[in-house]
Amino acid sequence: MKKLYRSETDRRIAGVCGGIAEYFGIDSTIVRLLWVFVSLWFGAGLIAYLIAALVIPMYPRAD
Numbered sequence: 001m002k003k004l005y006r007s008e009t010d011r012r013i014a015g016v017c018g019g020i021a022e023y024f025g026i027d028s029t030i031v032r033l034l035w036v037f038v039s040l041w042f043g044a045g046l047i048a049y050l051i052a053a054l055v056i057p058m059y060p061r062a063d
Contacts, residue, residue: 002023004019004020004023004056005019005022005023005056005057005058005059006018006019006053006056006057006058006059007019007021007022007028007059008058008059010022010028012032013049013053014049014053015053015058016049016052016053016056017031017032017035018031019056019059035049
């Protein structure tokens, strides 16, 4: 079963869009553009991003 994690490699701010793109197997640019469009159209995008950054865990490292 796949789990959603924030990306460690494909990140601009907190890795949320990169993690969502990895989860669905699509390009992260598409996710970022959709996030901006939805944020501008419906509002509250920054709040949603901050909540996602707090709720979605980082990928666990095997140290």
